[in-house]
Amino acid sequence: MKAIVDQDTCIACGMCVSTCNAVYEFNDDGKAEAQTDEVPAELEDEARTAAENCPVDAISVS
Numbered sequence: 001m002k003a004i005v006d007q008d009t010c011i012a013c014g015m016c017v018s019t020c021n022a023v024y025e026f027n028d029d030g031k032a033e034a035q036t037d038e039v040p041a042e043l044e045d046e047a048r049t050a051a052e053n054c055p056v057d058a059i060s061v062s
Helices: 015-019 041-053
Strands: 003-005 024-026 033-034 060-061
Touching: 003 033, 003 041, 015 024, 015 041, 041 060
Parallel strands: none
Antiparallel strands: 003 060, 024 033
């Protein structure tokens, strides 16, 4: 599974980072980004929950 954060849409609220900091982190611009190319299987549920909870739908998972 891949997680992608749209940098133009992200408002840096931190919901994804606080939900799944093993996958999402803040970059130098203060916005969230996925810190791994492939989400480890054991973190897929958390990564999806973080995407679903994003208030601006900036995260896509596939």
